[in-house]
Amino acid sequence: MNSIELAGVDYAILGIYFAFVVGIGVALKRYMRSSTDFFLSGRTIPAWVAGLAFLSANLGAQEVIGMAASGAKYGIATSHFYWIGAVPAMAFVGVFMMPFYYGSRARSVPEYLRLRFDEKTRGFNAVSFAAMTVFSSGISMYAMGLLLGALLGWDFDFSVLVSAGIVLAYIYLGGLTSAIYNEVLQFFLIVGGFIPLVWLGLKDVGGWSGLTTRLAETARQAGFQPGAWTDSWAHMGSASANPMGIEWFGLAMGLGFVLSFGYWTTDFLVVQRAMAANSMSAARRTPLIAAFPKMLFPFLVIVPGMIAIALTTHAGQSGFTLPAKPDGSTNYDMTIPLMLGHYFPPGLLGLGLTALMASFMSGMAGNVTAFNTVWTYDIYQAYINRSASDAHYLRMGRFATVFGIGLSLLTAYATTQFNNIMDMLQLVFAFVNAPLFATFLLGMFWKRASAHGAFAGLLGGTAAAALHHGLTMPAAAAVGFKGGWLGTVVHGYPSEMAQNFWTAIFAWTTCFMVTILVSLVTAPRPDRELRGLVYSLTERPRDTGLAWYRKPSALALTVLALALLLNVVFF
């Protein structure tokens, strides 16, 4: 692949961005006086800032690159990750769950689990979550290093070390506040870098109608109805009618309910941003404010993928093709970088690459701040050193930032050696995470749910996920990390995505049932210990006295109505 030459102006833009992110860390250093300042931003962040950070922490390079890749591979149906996935889940966490997270004064998601259930559930969640953050930031570092190497000819070590070093500097200095402030800056940069790409791409293919015409040809060549790439729901009647290989029920339950709610409502990486908000109403508005831009992100990240595949189908006219991997399949991951190189002249190209770097850093900073908090409060303070001074925990937080990033670097380099280890770890964490939403749902809304019930449910759900994965296979895959490792294959799925969604459904259902059954035969905690932690024992937050556009319920209804509208428009 030809690498793209950067001009002096492109490096100047990248340099300005680096100077500002580190500068923000330096400017915030003097406000980091206690561990609460460092891990929770002293609970002083305004709602709109927390909201954009909530969105941005999730917007890692893998999200941007992956969503564009999926846009090319599956078309507008990728928007289901947003319009039935993330947005309803964000509305739910803001209206119904934030009162417990914020109101309980828990400092982390595992700590909420300790307050609501007991130590073992917290320990299980803390350890698996801490490991997951390290591995996911390591894997995304690896992906970024490879990408910059392929695109710009940059040295792998150089890309990885420089970006890790910058993230380390600004979090070490300014803690969560620094991460959050930079996430807001990164959010605007990602938007500012990708709008021109979408505009030029659409201009080139003749707008949405031109894109639809071209993608009809793409769909025809792949053996689908002409609208398979441009209709989000019309071809979901059966798994064989759409490129995703999934039918509406698996999609709505697996992605819309279990996976999206599981991620957005229980993952401390995002929840931490809302916990840093300056009041209960700001904390509840955080995910709701994030939902508005989230809804529009498909236009920014999925549409470029759709344009790329349309150009590839008509390569004769456009002179643009997505490259092939060594095994002959299309390398969709190069969609965004190649589109930037195709449309952006020097100058704007620097801005586009800076946006890509910004997405990488915001995703990594999200993982690092979540890791240092969970490590310090839920592992170090809980099991290693219970009664140190606050200054000690602040120092430990800074230290954890350094070794968290160090471990991520190790993971990145391990991945270059043993690619299969990463597949396996990602799989294991998918098993651990899928059932967690059932635990939270029961924990927050059913006061009878007991500690033993929750723990047994989590273990049962994880086992069910592993069992389902071990007994099923996606089409055209080898036995191993893709499934079927238990010897027999009892069911085949048309795609990996379909298999993932159904694994999640099985895990969730098992955790839900096991938690209920075990809770019914074990002792619940007395009501007085559950005040502020369970719906029926907590006073509803009062929204009176707030302007309507600041009321969580009104915002949530607006968000849901808009998401519904988008689903209808692109049906």
Place this chain on the structure above:
Amino acid sequence: MGLDIRLPIGLMFSLLGSVLAAFGLWSDRTIYARSLGYNVNLWWGLVLLAFGLVFIYFGRRGTRALRSAAHSAAMTSPASVEERTPVPHGQ
């Protein structure tokens, strides 16, 4: 926190916008064959500059408000803890 985030964001975008727009003014027209003939550096640079200036304006206002709030909080009793502590039933 005595820093309104809109201020650094505004400064950065004004700077990036100025660099892009200036480069657009002086750059060779042939590089815009890629971007369908549009001088995207100049136009998008100006958009980013305008965005940056708006944010600087609000950031400065916000920083002044933060400073005076911090000042008055120091002068009076501890700030109210508006709806921070949940009020359980029956207490």
